[in-house]
Amino acid sequence: xxxxxxxxxxxxxxxxxxxxxxxxxxxxxxxxxxxxxxxxxxxxxxxxxxxxxxxxxxxxxxxxxxxxxxxxxxxxxxxxxxxxxxxxxxxxxxxxxxxxxxxxxxxxxxxxxxxxxxxxxxxxxxxxxxxxxxxxxxxxxxxxxxxxxxxxxxxxxxxxxxxxxxxxxxxxxxxxxxxxxxxxxxxxxxxxxxxxxxxxxxxxxxxxxxxxxxxxxxxxxxxxxxxxxxxxxxxxxxxxxxxxxxxxxxxxxxxxxxxxxxxxxxxxxx
Numbered sequence: 053x054x055x056x057x058x059x060x061x062x063x064x065x066x067x068x069x070x071x072x073x074x075x076x077x078x079x080x081x082x083x084x085x086x087x088x089x090x091x092x093x094x095x096x097x098x099x100x101x102x103x104x105x106x107x108x109x110x111x112x113x114x115x116x117x118x119x120x121x122x123x124x125x126x127x128x129x130x131x132x133x134x135x136x137x138x139x140x141x142x143x144x145x146x147x148x149x150x151x152x153x154x155x156x157x158x159x160x161x162x163x164x165x166x167x168x169x170x171x172x173x174x175x176x177x178x179x180x181x182x183x184x185x186x187x188x189x190x191x192x193x194x195x196x197x198x199x200x201x202x203x204x205x206x207x208x209x210x211x212x213x214x215x216x217x218x219x220x221x222x223x224x225x226x227x228x229x230x231x232x233x234x235x236x237x238x239x240x241x242x243x244x245x246x247x248x249x250x251x252x253x254x255x256x257x258x259x260x261x262x263x264x265x266x267x268x269x270x271x272x273x274x275x276x277x278x279x280x281x282x283x284x285x286x287x288x289x290x291x292x293x294x295x296x297x298x299x300x301x302x303x304x305x306x307x308x309x310x311x312x313x314x315x316x317x318x319x320x321x322x
Contacts (some may be wrong), residue, residue, distance in 0.1 A: 073255050077145030080288040081128040083119035085199055088132060088225030088271065091246030091315060092248030096308050097301070104300065105107035105291050115198030115226065123147055123274065130289040131274045132198035134244075139272050148274035155305050155316040156270045159203055161261035162231070162248055163189070163240035171240065176212035177264040185211070188219045196231045199269075204242045207266060244269055246315040253267045269317075296320060 088094060100111050112122060115134040123131040124147045131148070133139060139151050152262065161171060161180050169187035174180035184191055193215065194201045208215050223233050227247045233242040235255040243251075248259070273296055275289040295301055298319035305318045 053210065077105050078288070079108045079110065080109045080130065080285050081112060081290060081294075082130045082132060083114060083122045083128040084132045084229040085116055085119060085134055085271075086113055086228065087134070087198070087200055087244040087247045088230045089246070090226070090250060092250045092310070093246065093305070093308055096304055100300070100304060101295060105288075105295055107288055107292060109292070113226070115194070115196040115200075116202065117126070117197030120147070123276045126276060126284060129276055129285040131276065132271060133274070134269055134271045136270060136272070138199075138202065139274060144272060146277055146280060148276050150275070152273045152293060152297065152320065154271050154301075154320045155275050155318050156268065157245050157316050158262070158269050159242055160245050160248055160259045161240065162234065162243050162257050163260040164238045164256055165258040166256075166259075167260050169240065172260045174261055176210075177207050177261060177266045178212075180261040181207050182211040182213055184240050185213045185215065185219070188217075190219050190221060190237055192230055192234040192237075192239045192241040193220065193222045194227065195224045196226065198226070199242060200227060200242060203267075203269070207242070209272040210266065223279045235251065243246065245313075246310075248313060249313060251312040270273065270319075 094111060101107055101109055112128060116135045116138060119131050119133050120138060120142050122128045143151050163171060163263060169184040169189040171180040171183045174183055193204060223230050226244060231243060231251050232253055235253050235257055238256055265277050274292055275293060276284045278284050278286040293298050302318040306314060308315055
């Protein structure tokens with residue numbers, strides 16, 4: 053049996069051609085967010101899934117928007133993302149059989165530790181963003197239709213700010229690459245806490261704002277609808293879901309820590 057592995061987006065079409073309607077029963081293709089991959093949790097969970105279930109899990113690591121597009125096209129068997137409104141629309145359109153909440157963490161506003169925008173003094177995330185905009189301090193946006201990007205845009209909307217101009221840099225990249233850009237130019241950025249803690253190139257950056265309920269970050273599992281795509285590994289997706297809501301998954305998810313901090317809270321209901 054092959055071990056689990058991460059598959060880049062560039063390999064999606066070859067994988068579809070290879071597996072297609074004849075996908076092996078012990079192979080499961082799952083589109084996941086870059087923040088999930090960057091958190092390091094995949095390296096904890098997936099070997100245990102392979103051991104417990106006999107599933108060779110292949111991760112296609114993309115932003116939430118792309119992950120849902122892969123699910124809609126039937127190019128994956130399941131999706132694990134973090135944008136509730138987009139997920140509910142995906143289910144309502146019949147692309148997934150249902151949506152199952154698995155775990156959550158939170159977003160943090162990262163920026164220069166000297167905090168030129170004085171964002172740390174804000175009472176809400178929207179106020180922190182407004183302070184950054186008023187100061188014209190450089191802000192790096194993922195700009196990739198990911199769950200993090202969607203959350204960022206929602207905060208700008210609450211702040212009453214239309215982010216644009218030389219201070220606002222949209223990079224169209226995943227979480228790790230966007231954090232590298234922010235670190236390289238001492239800019240502000242919105243990151244999920246797990247990716248930030250697992251990020252090695254922090255440079256002069258630190259967490260400048262956290263704790264607002266608006267920064268809540270829920271991850272959910274969506275099995276692709278086999279009625280729309282009969283060739284998907286529906287049995288594998290169902291087995292994986294049962295595992296993800298089990299006590300074994302809870303133990304591994306809540307036991308994963310970086311620098312002594314618990315990165316995810318399990319909230320699945322069996």
